[in-house]
Amino acid sequence: MVLPQRHRLRGRGVFDYIYQRGQRFQQGLLQLRVADAATNLLREPPETLEGELRFGVVISSKVSKRAVKRNRLRRLLHEAFLRQTFRSDLPPTWLLLNLRPGAVELSDDNLLEEWSTLIQRAGLTDS
Structure with missing residues (x-):
């Protein structure tokens, strides 16, 4: 399943912002950074972002030298993100x-399971 455009993180400035200002959570071999959206870094008008989540997955070649394996993991996590129900009151x-x-x-x-535990620890879900 492909991650829709409206949920994708794009651009070096966006990634730099998240690395610098994002709150970090770790669970096993996964690390999640959560940051409030900086509307000045996006092309879309701010009013279209109400309650929207954007998601990116970074998998370096240290995880696996084979792009096929990295892409499979990325697709698996994109699908998990799309199936997940997040809190409705999130900015x-x-x-x-x-x-x-x-x-x-x-x-x-x-x-x-690590993904699920991680987003619960980050306070992104109700449960």
Whole structure:
């Protein structure tokens, strides 16, 4: 499943902003950075962003040298993001997920369990 355009993080400035200002949460081999959306870094008008979440996944070649494996992990996490129900009272928020070396050895179920635990710790879900 492809992540829709409206949910994608794009641009070096956006990623730099999240790395500098985002709050960091870690669970196993996953690291999540959460930042309030900076509307001045986007091309869209701010009123179109009401309650919108944007998501990006960073998987370096240290995780796996094979792009096929990195892309499979990225697709799996994009799908998990789209299926997840987030709190309805969240302001426009950007999420950036980093995978650490060794994540490719995790089973899909373990990876998704770590993702679920991570977003709960970040306070993005009701449960």
